[in-house]
Amino acid sequence: MRLEDHPIVKFKRGKEVTIYFNGKPVKAYEGETVASALYAAGIRTFSRSFRFHRPRGFFCAIGKCSSCLMEVDGIPNIRVCKVYVRDGMRIKTQNSFPNADSDLLGFLDSIIDRFYPHGSHYKKFNRPRILREFVTKQIRGFAGAGDPPKKVFEGNASYEKIETDLAVIGGGPAGMSAAIFAARAGAKVILMDENPFLGGQLVKQTHRFFGSGRHRAGTRGIRIAEILADEIKELKNIDVRYETKVFGIYNGVVGAVERDKKLLEILPKKIVVATGAYERTLVFENNDLPGVYGAGGVQTLMNVFGIKPGNVGLIVGSGNVGLILTYQLMQAGIKVAAIVEAMPRIGGYFVHAAKVRRLGVPIYTGYTIQRAIGKKKVEAAEIVKLDEKWCAVKGTEKRIDCDFICIAIGLSPTHELLYQAGCKMRFIPELGGLVPLRNRYGETTVEGVYVAGDVAGIEEATAAMMEGRIAGIDAAIKIGYGGDEALKVREEVVRDLKEFREGPFGERIVSGLKKVSIEELQEAEA
Amino acid sequence: MKVAIIGSGIVGLSSAYFLSNSAEVVVFERRYPLYGASGRNTGGITTMLGNKELIDLAKRSMKIYDDVQGEVNFNFLFRKDGYLKVAKNDIDMEKLEKEYYLQRSAGLKVREIDPFEIKNMIPGFNPKSVAGGFYGEGGVIFPWPVIWGYEKGCKARGAEIKPQTEVSEIVVENGEVKGLKANGEFFKADFIVNAAGAWSNEISRLAGVSLNNVVIKEEICVLESLKPFINPYILNVSNGVYLSQSARGEVVGGIVGKETNELNTSSSLDFLIRYAKGAVEMVPSLKGLSVLRQWAGVYDCSRDGMPVIGETEVKGFIQANGLGKHGMSIGPAVGELISEMILKGKSLNNFSPNRFQS
Numbered sequence: 001m002r003l004e005d006h007p008i009v010k011f012k013r014g015k016e017v018t019i020y021f022n023g024k025p026v027k028a029y030e031g032e033t034v035a036s037a038l039y040a041a042g043i044r045t046f047s048r049s050f051r052f053h054r055p056r057g058f059f060c061a062i063g064k065c066s067s068c069l070m071e072v073d074g075i076p077n078i079r080v081c082k083v084y085v086r087d088g089m090r091i092k093t094q095n096s097f098p099n100a101d102s103d104l105l106g107f108l109d110s111i112i113d114r115f116y117p118h119g120s121h122y123k124k125f126n127r128p129r130i131l132r133e134f135v136t137k138q139i140r141g142f143a144g145a146g147d148p149p150k151k152v153f154e155g156n157a158s159y160e161k162i163e164t165d166l167a168v169i170g171g172g173p174a175g176m177s178a179a180i181f182a183a184r185a186g187a188k189v190i191l192m193d194e195n196p197f198l199g200g201q202l203v204k205q206t207h208r209f210f211g212s213g214r215h216r217a218g219t220r221g222i223r224i225a226e227i228l229a230d231e232i233k234e235l236k237n238i239d240v241r242y243e244t245k246v247f248g249i250y251n252g253v254v255g256a257v258e259r260d261k262k263l264l265e266i267l268p269k270k271i272v273v274a275t276g277a278y279e280r281t282l283v284f285e286n287n288d289l290p291g292v293y294g295a296g297g298v299q300t301l302m303n304v305f306g307i308k309p310g311n312v313g314l315i316v317g318s319g320n321v322g323l324i325l326t327y328q329l330m331q332a333g334i335k336v337a338a339i340v341e342a343m344p345r346i347g348g349y350f351v352h353a354a355k356v357r358r359l360g361v362p363i364y365t366g367y368t369i370q371r372a373i374g375k376k377k378v379e380a381a382e383i384v385k386l387d388e389k390w391c392a393v394k395g396t397e398k399r400i401d402c403d404f405i406c407i408a409i410g411l412s413p414t415h416e417l418l419y420q421a422g423c424k425m426r427f428i429p430e431l432g433g434l435v436p437l438r439n440r441y442g443e444t445t446v447e448g449v450y451v452a453g454d455v456a457g458i459e460e461a462t463a464a465m466m467e468g469r470i471a472g473i474d475a476a477i478k479i480g481y482g483g484d485e486a487l488k489v490r491e492e493v494v495r496d497l498k499e500f501r502e503g504p505f506g507e508r509i510v511s512g513l514k515k516v517s518i519e520e521l522q523e524a525e526a
Numbered sequence: 527m528k529v530a531i532i533g534s535g536i537v538g539l540s541s542a543y544f545l546s547n548s549a550e551v552v553v554f555e556r557r558y559p560l561y562g563a564s565g566r567n568t569g570g571i572t573t574m575l576g577n578k579e580l581i582d583l584a585k586r587s588m589k590i591y592d593d594v595q596g597e598v599n600f601n602f603l604f605r606k607d608g609y610l611k612v613a614k615n616d617i618d619m620e621k622l623e624k625e626y627y628l629q630r631s632a633g634l635k636v637r638e639i640d641p642f643e644i645k646n647m648i649p650g651f652n653p654k655s656v657a658g659g660f661y662g663e664g665g666v667i668f669p670w671p672v673i674w675g676y677e678k679g680c681k682a683r684g685a686e687i688k689p690q691t692e693v694s695e696i697v698v699e700n701g702e703v704k705g706l707k708a709n710g711e712f713f714k715a716d717f718i719v720n721a722a723g724a725w726s727n728e729i730s731r732l733a734g735v736s737l738n739n740v741v742i743k744e745e746i747c748v749l750e751s752l753k754p755f756i757n758p759y760i761l762n763v764s765n766g767v768y769l770s771q772s773a774r775g776e777v778v779g780g781i782v783g784k785e786t787n788e789l790n791t792s793s794s795l796d797f798l799i800r801y802a803k804g805a806v807e808m809v810p811s812l813k814g815l816s817v818l819r820q821w822a823g824v825y826d827c828s829r830d831g832m833p834v835i836g837e838t839e840v841k842g843f844i845q846a847n848g849l850g851k852h853g854m855s856i857g858p859a860v861g862e863l864i865s866e867m868i869l870k871g872k873s874l875n876n877f878s879p880n881r882f883q884s
Contacts (some may be wrong), residue, residue: 144753144775153814255795
């Protein structure tokens with residue numbers, strides 16, 4: 001299932017290693033995550049759900065969901081999409097007996113709601129006391145995901161205290177741009193990302209970008225990531241920390257864990273939060289069946305690791321992500337059975353849609369997915385026409401044979417850190433969900449905490465880069481770097497971004513941004 | 527008879543539960559039930575307390591928990607797998623030993639436990655991390671269903687619970703309570719019970735009664751869910767680190783709190799670092815597990831460590847606070863005392879608020 005030839009991406013595979021999955025050897029290559037190596041070996045059931053013991057498989061590929069928790073070398077609950085293979089690694093599925101693929105507790109799925117509906121542990125078997133105490137003990141045996149650790153974790157824990165000017169959280173387009181522009185102005189920067197590489201989601205964008213030359217139009221996303229990463233390498237005042245997860249902002253102090261063993265306590269003067277977004281999913285029957293993926297998960301699998309997600313796909317959502325993914329799949333030699341779009345018209349750019357149509361992929365507008373069909377993995381999907389009230393029209397069901405389904409219906413900001421830091425948040429549908437209030441330079445209601453990129457509102461990489469530049473340079477200015485030149489650059493980028501959003505596609509964003517702009521809100525109050 | 531109770535934590539709701547069969551009860555809650563310490567603690571329940579009066583309250587509370595769960599048909603997920611107090615050094619062991627004799631004389635089944643026996647009880651426990659310990663009655667309760675169950679029981683008995691209703695004024699005339707004002711409205715009351723936990727000092731001030739409880743902030747965190755392997759609740763008295771495993775399998779723990787001047791519930795990085803060290807020292811196999819959530823709570827403790835229960839110099843204004851970190855262990859019985867005091871005029875010398883007046 002590994003791709004060998006690809007017209008755009010050259011996959012450089014590492015040394016061949018062997019990992020053991022439930023005791024069976026699996027071939028893998030260094031540089032692959034455990035999840036992708038298992039996927040390439042045809043393994044589809046990664047875990048079982050907590051209550052119903054339904055099969056769960058690969059889903060987001062970027063550590064945001066909990067579908068791929070497994071026991072790795074005796075340590076339970078590891079997100080295997082974030083762990084890289086090592087020779088001899090032992091992987092075990094958990095929360096199932098004897099294993100996740102053939103879990104004897106799988107029968108619970110069809111019956112548990114009949115005799116023990118949700119909330120029963122509070123409401124049932126309470127009298128007499130003896131029965132209650134017996135049942136309470138029994139319930140406990142069913143709870144818990146993963147066995148207690150079989151051995152003591154071997155990571156040698158250490159601690160580092162870092163004083164710096166600017167802490168940038170997230171090494172995607174926004175975070176990289178923020179780091180570069182702050183560093184150019186003279187600020188000392190620490191740039192942290194949870195991946196072993198920079199670029200964020202750019203690393204799977206094999207298509208060319210639009211816009212004017214200044215916005216790197218015509219360049220492929222993967223190339224933009226390289227250009228920015230190269231510049232960061234040149235700038236000696238940027239300290240890049242890979243595989244570093246930031247878990248909290250406590251009164252201006254940033255807490256992070258580097259490579260699972262070093263605790264970082266960072267005392268920055270300013271912070272830029274550029275944590276990006278995660279994929280939304282859709283409610284339909286069997287939407288948790290292995291084979292139902294986020295579009296980004298499929299892009300990661302295919303464009304980063306060179307692994308075929310399947311043979312025939314169904315794409316749900318005809319926005320740019322859905323359309324681009326369709327032709328990326330076809331570039332990789334994978335068939336796309338259809339694109340389904342609930343709206344009466346195609347959501348993405350005309351050029352993308354035309355390209356997909358030329359390739360012979362039918363686009364069903366006014367249709368939605370009703371259910372995924374299959375026992376342990378997707379075998380087909382049922383789609384249905386929607387009436388003007390968004391209700392399914394009986395009799396219009398269509399079965400589409402496919403072995404995977406990509407949900408490409410948009411993203412939600414990864415807002416948790418901002419919320420935890422105490423930023424004032426607001427739910428703005430135009431921006432994709434919960435986003436912080438911010439001033440024209442991206443500073444939130446918590447002084448010194450900036451926001452940039454998709455976490456500030458779902459847009460796309462070009463705008464994310466500009467937001468990053470503005471936040472980075474403004475932070476540097478406020479600390480005292482850059483002088484007049486920096487002020488000039490800042491205002492230039494602000495103008496650029498405004499220009500970029502002045503088109504029909506920017507309308508929605510601009511109207512959303514008005515609702516979270518501190519300046520506009522103050523004006524409205526006055 | 528009309529009783530207004532301020533605070534919908536374990537003390538307020540338990541009082542309301544016992545009172546509402548015979549009185550008209552309204553519970554005023556500034557935020558929502560579970561906002562305060564009763565919704566933020568780790569559910570450690572024990573009778574292994576430091577003096578006879580507290581032990582009696584805790585014993586009575588165990589019984590009330592059993593009864594209430596049956597009466598209101600709600601499971602508090604109370605797991606009686608025992609309570610372990612361990613100490614790292616001989617000085618603290620001596621203190622525990624003193625408590626032990628007292629607890630034995632109060633009729634508790636407590637025994638000294640060897641660190642290696644603890645290791646048999648909890649796989650992964652490091653026997654070298656402690657000098658010794660004592661094991662007794664208790665366990666872990668899930669505080670949320672406790673509050674939900676009490677709410678259900680109170681409502682069934684006719685009590686009214688008013689969330690998002692902040693008391694702004696307590697009306698006192700001729701040294702006697704007349705009622706209170708909340709959300710701009712006046713409520714008549716013959717008795718007002720101050721069960722506001724960490725906010726008790728402020729409520730007391732509204733009645734013109736001085737109360738000088740210490741406010742303590744405590745931090746807690748939850749590790750990821752695992753199959754059960756830690757059954758008893760463990761408290762290390764030397765460094766204040768405690769932990770247990772919830773009904774869902776999550777390892778829940780914290781560090782005994784410190785006095786604070788501000789009533790905020792922000793959490794800190796410093797706590798995580800100290801807790802991680804203390805927890806991993808006791809149970810090294812916790813190393814490498816992820817923290818899922820962390821939070822903080824505030825509670826109040828009287829100046830002498832005993833609860834403050836009883837009528838004040840203002841007639842009808844009753845204190846029911848200062849329970850310290852034993853709120854979940856003794857709260858149900860404190861509620862019962864409050865109801866007996868109001869309904870039967872029973873006096874409580876040991877806990878009287880007047881004991882602090884010189």
